[in-house]
Amino acid sequence: MLFSLTSDSRRLLVGFLHVALASVVFSHVGYAQKNDLQKDAIELTEIAIKSEETQNEILQIKKELEDREDINKIQDSYVNFVKSLDQSKESFLDDKNRYNTLSRLEEPERFWMMSKNTIDAWLTAVQNKIHRFDASLKRLEYLDKIWQNTLSAARSNKAPTAILQRIRLILQDVKKTKSEVKSVLNGILTLQSKMAETDLLIKEMLNSIEKLKKEAGASLFTLNNPPIWEAFDEREISGFFTETVYRGVLKRYQILIKYITDYYYRFFYQLFIFFVLSFLFVSSKRRCRTHSPEEEVVPGKDILRWPFILAFLFSLGMTPVIHPHAPYFMVDLSLFLMLFPLLHILPRLLSSFYQKILYFFILSFSLSEISSLVIPGSLFQRLISMGLTIAAVIFLYGILRYQKISKQVSGKKLAVVLHWAGRLAIVLLAIALAANIIGAFALAQFLVHGVLFSGFMATVISVGVLAVNQLWNVFLHLDFVQSYRSISQNSEIIRVRFNKIMYWLAMYWWLVQTLKVFQLYEGFKGGFLSVVGYRLTVGSFAVSLGDVLIFSVTIFLSVLISRFIRFVLEEDVLRKVKLPRGVGGSISMLTHYAILIIGFTIAVSAAGIEWSRFALIAGALGVGIGFGLQDVVNNFVSGLILIFERPVKLGDVIELADLRGNVKRIGIRSSTIRTFEGAEVIVPNSHLISEKLVNWTLSDRLRRISIPVGVAYGTNPKTVIGILEKIAEKNEDVLEKPAPSAVFMGFGESSLDFELRFWTRNFDDWVTIRTNISIQINEALAKKGIEIPFPQRDIHIISNAPDDPPDIRAERDKKNKDKKK
Incomplete structure (x- = not known):
């Protein structure tokens, strides 16, 4: 029938079908869109609550926008920072020939490393801010979408005018805040881009300095100067004090001003430390005053005669710690300023032997620092270096030749170390002198500076350790410190161990500084890390020396900590708490083993050992317990019973078989009994639990x-x-x-x-x-006259016993006849 229609009718019918199909499709699409809008939109009944929540979120975001003080400070500092970098770069490139030695390259390297740390910190702060603002912007876009859908849904549902007006106000506030966040975020992103360019510049300068360091290291063994007899030039000497010194001082002044500007707050930390130390030293001085000549004089008290000088000395000594990014010459300046308090205090604390060494290294190191302001390789600098070298060789030879070091220092090992260190220094100085004469001045300057700096640091560190040890001795004798029994009863042991710790710390610090000045620290550090990081793999098991060291050190530290805490608990804390007899000992023992278990757990985790591998160890232990460790486990369990059930306590008087005495120690495996004769007997804990035991003092001391x-x-x-x-x-x-x-x-x-x-x-x-x-x-x-009798026996002798032999009876009869006569 369809095909019987005319062409016009067919076209009309097809068009009608298209219109109908499109109507159906678009009606479904509109329905779906309406459903989506209703799905993302806020219900009319919740608009009031949600609008209040949205306004709170917007207020919070606006507060974050206003809280940009850190970013504003970075922006303000960044302009001067870039100018300073440009000036330093221009100065470094213009005077590049001056930085031809390793010691001279330390200063610009430290400056650019300090700048790198600064720009990294700024980039981190900016990146965090960008993340926060980006999250806020995404949240605002989401809110904008939600409230747009809510407005459309409200219109379709013919919501009241007040609600529509409230939604429009919320949308306006959201859009306005979103625009502000975008503006601020774009500004911060621009700042981040500029800072990234600056970071790239700093990396390029550091790479350039690293290249110069390699060239300077390679030039140590080259003749980069003419021999000393060909280097005399009067014009060079006459022009020395004009341009070269001025430029060197001006350069360091600019770097110092920049550091003070960027890290001014660290100087307030140092000033605060000075005031705190001054207060502590003055208070200690007052507490250590003796009220009568008969009172005991506190050892080391004389050092407290100068509390403010000591505070100044120690606050200056903390410069490398408080200012880790300071230029090298600032650290050297702090060391130089330390000389004045040292020169005032040391003559009253040190022997003449130490005073000679100290004064020599102070003078020689000061001259070496002054010579660093001169043009490198100039005749004046070479003459100063030669004079210092000769003076140092003569001085060290005199010390080793005419002074008996073993008689001047305490400790045979220290005397041996000083003796060989002096010999090595003389050899290095002799090499430096020869290198200076023939024209290898870079090598000469490197060796002379290293030897003098090492000697100066050794002297300053030794004096610092001496002062700290004396102050520690004074601290141990203060009244409030002596009130603690753990200290008052063990003052000498604590003093000796503290001195040993300070000695080894000083040796480590001096060794690190010496390796750094000779450019050997990174090599030793890299070699050490490569050795300890090498992993030995056997099947699926891999272990390195570093893992073993970490495990051993962690166990060692946990043992030390547990012993210290147990010592303090037993000597002070538990004595001041009223506890039943024996409870204190149990608390001390449990604390001791708890710390050991925690330390072992940390050691296993730090060493990278997987706990799943302990299943094999547990299985092996199970077999070992079944065969050979029964007694050990029995004693361990018995020890736990003794700790918690407490049938035997510390101080109890017990009888065990033929053993009688006082319980002196209860351990996890065995206990110690001190007999009345003075012998100490180690008894396995299982015997105290399983055998018959008489406890004379279990419940009381009656x-x-x-x-x-x-x-x-x-x-x-x-x-x-x-x-x-x-x-x-x-x-x-x-x-x-x-x-x-x-x-x-x-x-x-x-x-x-x-x-x-x-x-x-x-x-x-x-x-x-x-x-x-x-x-x-x-x-x-x-x-009362009452007699205490002694045992008595009455003996009756019966004569003519029939059983006596004939000769005995004859002799007895004869005696009887004689008595009758």
């Missing part, structure tokens, strides 16, 4: 004493009982309850037997109490 007494037959028993009970009642060491009693025990072979029984609280002195009362009993019975 003890009953029994004294047996025998009197002659014929004595009135009531009189004896009265005398005995009266003596016991008058004694102060005898308890009234239970009351003492005398008991008539029975009729002995030679005496009437009595026993005096009484209780005493002084368990440890029961032998002395028994002795004293026994003496009083003897005196009282003697006074």
Whole structure:
């Protein structure tokens, strides 16, 4: 039928079908869009609450926009920072020939490293700010979309005008805040782009300096100057004090001003440390004053005569710590300023031997620093270096030749170290002198500066350690410190161990500084890290020396910490807390082993050992326990029983088989019993649990004493009982309850037997109490005329025994006849 229609009718019908199909499709699309809008839109009933939440979010974002003080400071500082970098770059490139030695390259390298640290910190702060603002912008875009859908849905649902107006206000606020965030974010992104360019510039300068360092290192063994006899030039000497010194001082002044501007707050830290140390030293000085000549003089007290000078000295000594990014010459300046307090204090603290060494290195190092302002390789600088070298060789040779180092220093090992260090220094200085003469001045300057700097640092560090040790000794003798029993009873041990720790720390610090000045530190550090980082792989198991070191050091530190905490608990803390007897020891022991277990866990994790691999170890331990470790595990479990059940406590008097004494220690595996004869017996804990044990002091420290007494037959028993009970009642060491009693025990072979029984609280002195009362009993019975008999026997001899031999009977008869005559 369709095909029977005319062409016009067919076209009309097809067009009608197209219109109908499009209507259906668009109606579905509109319905879907409407559903999507309703899905992302906010319900009319929740618009009031959601609008308030949105306004709070917008307020929070606006606060973040206003809180841009850190970014503003970075922007303000960045302009001057870039100018300073440009000036430093221009100055470095113009005077590039001046930086031809390793020591001279340290200063610009430190400056550009400091600049690198500054730009890295700024980039990190800017990046964090960008992340926060980017998150805020995404949140605002999401809110904009939600509220747009809400407005469309509200219109379609014919919401009240007030609601529509509120939605429009929210949308306006969201769009306005979004625009502000975009503007601020674009500004910060621009700043970040500029700072990235500056960071690239700094990296290029550091690479350039690194290249110059390699060239300077390679030039150490080249003749980069003419021999000394060909280098004399009067014009060079006359022009030395004009241009070269001025340029050197001006350059360092600019770098110092820049550092002060960027890190001014660190100087306030240093000033605060000075005031705190001044207060502590003045207070210690007042507390250490003796009130009479008879009082003991505190060792090391003399150093507190100058509290403010000491505070100034120590605050200056902390310059490398407080200012880790400071230029090298600033650290050298702080060391130079330390000379004045040292020169004032040291003559009263050091012997003449140490004073000579100190003064020499102070003078020589100061001259070396002054010579660094001169054009490198100039005749004036070479003459100064030559004079310092000769003076140092003569001085060190005199010390080694005419001074007995072993008699001047305490400690044989230290004397050996100083002796060989002096010899090595002389060899290096001799090489430097020869190199200077023939024209290898870079090598000469490198060796002379290294030897003088190392000697100066050794002297300053030694004096610092001496001062710290004396101050520590003063601290240990302060009244409030001596109030702690753990310190007052072990002052000498604490002092000696602290001195050893300071000695090794000083040796480490001096060694690091010496390796750095000779450009060997990075090599040693890299070699050490490569050795400890090498991993030995056997199958699926891999281990390195570093893992072993980390594990060992962690275990060692945990043992030290556990011992220290246990020592403090037992000596001070637990003594001041009222606890049942034995509880303090259990707390101390549990704390000790808890710290060890925690330390072991940390050591295993730090060493990179997987805990899953302990399953194999646990299996092996299970087999070992089943065969050979039964006694160990038994003693361990018994130790836990002793700790928690406490059938035996520290200080108890026990009897175990033929062993009798005091419990001195209860360990996790064994315990220590000190017999009354003074022997210390190690007893496995399992014996204390499984065997029959008599504990005389389990519940209290009371003890009953029994004294047996025998009197002659014929004595009135009531009189004896009265005398005995009266003596016991008058004694102060005898308890009234239970009351003492005398008991008539029975009729002995030679005496009437009595026993005096009484209780005493002084368990440890029961032998002395028994002795004293026994003496009083003897005196009282003697006074009453009561005899204490001794055993007697009546012997009856029967004559003419039929069993006697004939010769004995004949002799006995003869004696009887003689007696009758």
